[in-house]
Amino acid sequence: MGSRSALRSIKEAGEPTRGTPWREGEHRGTELLEGKITGTPISDTVSTRLQRIAELAREAPERAFLSLSHHIDVEFLQEAFRRTRKDGATGVDGQTGKDYEERLEENLQSLLDRFKSGRYKAPPVRRTYVPKGDGKKERPIGIPTFEDKVLQRAVTMVLEAVYEQDFRGCSYGYRPGRSAHTALEDLWQGLMGMRGGWVLELDITAFFDSLDHTRLRQILDQRVRDGVLRRTIDKWLAAGVLEGEELSHPDAGTPQGGVVSPCLANVYLHDALDVWFEKHVKPRLQGRAFMIRFADDAVMVFSEEKDARRMMDVLPERLRQYGLTLHPTKTRLLYFRPSSLTEDDQTRGPGKQSFDFLGFTHHWTRSRRGSWVVKRKTASSRFSRALKRASEWFRKVRHRPVAWQHEQLVRKLRGYDNYYGLPGNSAALYRFRYEVRRLWRKWLDRRSHKACMTWARFKHLQARYPLPSPARRLGLVHCAANP
Numbered sequence: 001m002g003s004r005s006a007l008r009s010i011k012e013a014g015e016p017t018r019g020t021p022w023r024e025g026e027h028r029g030t031e032l033l034e035g036k037i038t039g040t041p042i043s044d045t046v047s048t049r050l051q052r053i054a055e056l057a058r059e060a061p062e063r064a065f066l067s068l069s070h071h072i073d074v075e076f077l078q079e080a081f082r083r084t085r086k087d088g089a090t091g092v093d094g095q096t097g098k099d100y101e102e103r104l105e106e107n108l109q110s111l112l113d114r115f116k117s118g119r120y121k122a123p124p125v126r127r128t129y130v131p132k133g134d135g136k137k138e139r140p141i142g143i144p145t146f147e148d149k150v151l152q153r154a155v156t157m158v159l160e161a162v163y164e165q166d167f168r169g170c171s172y173g174y175r176p177g178r179s180a181h182t183a184l185e186d187l188w189q190g191l192m193g194m195r196g197g198w199v200l201e202l203d204i205t206a207f208f209d210s211l212d213h214t215r216l217r218q219i220l221d222q223r224v225r226d227g228v229l230r231r232t233i234d235k236w237l238a239a240g241v242l243e244g245e246e247l248s249h250p251d252a253g254t255p256q257g258g259v260v261s262p263c264l265a266n267v268y269l270h271d272a273l274d275v276w277f278e279k280h281v282k283p284r285l286q287g288r289a290f291m292i293r294f295a296d297d298a299v300m301v302f303s304e305e306k307d308a309r310r311m312m313d314v315l316p317e318r319l320r321q322y323g324l325t326l327h328p329t330k331t332r333l334l335y336f337r338p339s340s341l342t343e344d345d346q347t348r349g350p351g352k353q354s355f356d357f358l359g360f361t362h363h364w365t366r367s368r369r370g371s372w373v374v375k376r377k378t379a380s381s382r383f384s385r386a387l388k389r390a391s392e393w394f395r396k397v398r399h400r401p402v403a404w405q406h407e408q409l410v411r412k413l414r415g416y417d418n419y420y421g422l423p424g425n426s427a428a429l430y431r432f433r434y435e436v437r438r439l440w441r442k443w444l445d446r447r448s449h450k451a452c453m454t455w456a457r458f459k460h461l462q463a464r465y466p467l468p469s470p471a472r473r474l475g476l477v478h479c480a481a482n483p
Contacts (some may be wrong), residue, residue, distance in 0.1 A: 043075050045293065084097070121149070126143040191301060197302050269296065359378065420432075
């Protein structure tokens with residue numbers, strides 16, 4: 001992978017993803033009306049402004065806001081700066097958060113003046129890549145400059161205050177009080193409540209590269225018509241992508257890695273998918289159904305086969321209206337039920353054994369008391385990708401002191417457990433521990449030509465530097481899993 005190594009790529013991804021290189025996500029426990037909040041606001045004034053916007057948006061669902069940018073001042077930008085990750089990858093100008101902070105007040109005042117007057121020029125994003133799926137493919141990521149991140153954060157705070165009042169309960173990605181774990185938990189509850197059914201796995205081909213700018217502007221017109229905000233969003237959409245020395249200007253899409261991109265993606269799919277499914281699809285179904293969407297990843301579950309197949313027929317045309325297409329092989333409909341509960345199921349036979357969602361393979365199995373339950377285990381592609389990242393990391397740091405390696409390794413393992421430590425996944429966690437120990441010994445043995453880290457020596461080393469046992473996440477205990 002060279003300069004596009006898997007370990008560096010997580011940091012390259014910028015704002016949306018934080019944590020250790022082996023962790024797939026994090027649980028965000030905040031749930032405030034005004035949007036995505038991290039920690040205590042620097043000023044009550046900023047919180048009050050966002051709260052007021054949210055209240056107005058909730059009270060008038062059809063209202064289009066003509067004036068929002070006046071809420072953004074230097075104090076607002078200071079809060080946006082505080083929420084912006086300081087150690088993220090740099091953009092095309094190479095400026096770090098520390099560099100920007102040296103003249104913070106002057107920089108924020110200049111940014112505000114250019115933003116309000118329309119003189120702000122959105123710089124192109126720097127293209128880099130992160131591993132995709134099992135690590136064999138790469139996903140393009142766009143890294144904005146630090147100043148651009150601050151302004152995108154401020155605009156995102158305002159947009160979220162409006163749209164959080166509109167978003168449906170089926171949407172989980174990059175929203176306050178919601179995370180991949182809440183999506184997984186609600187999917188588990190829904191599958192157990194329906195005793196499975198027909199699962200439609202949605203995979204939108206290159207969603208972030210296919211988002212139609214004209215359609216997005218039409219959607220934003222329904223709620224946000226502030227000229228300053230809209231002009232700035234248009235500049236971000238047209239900013240361009242710098243890859244090496246080549247600058248391109250795609251006519252569609254919004255770069256993954258930008259602070260505002262997840263919010264715009266949620267706004268787009270809210271109109272394209274969420275509202276349509278809840279208001280127009282579900283009332284016409286014969287049976288029960290629900291959808292879980294995390295950004296551009298989604299699954300739909302139907303109790304009746306006829307409803308599921310009808311959705312498969314109409315969904316491509318619905319997405320085509322928004323310039324989107326379903327991946328021909330990754331989008332699939334599967335029968336997901338335990339062994340026979342009804343005569344129809346006995347005739348059909350057992351359903352498809354598993355499907356993957358948000359890094360976990362979902363499958364039916366027997367509980368300790370013999371009841372059928374849905375369990376989750378680490379998806380094989382994610383397991384392999386994490387081991388590849390671990391091996392690369394061990395290779396790079398093998399000459400560092402063992403005590404330092406141990407300290408960093410413990411942090412990474414805890415981060416891994418924080419995401420994958422769901423009930424029923426302990427076997428995969430222990431297997432990952434075993435593989436990590438093997439990799440650690442392997443690269444310690446290669447520190448030099450004279451190195452000789454036998455398993456006996458490694459056992460003594462582990463007695464001095466023990467690795468923590470896998471930890472299960474608290475608060476996600478399923479009583480029904482062991483009925």
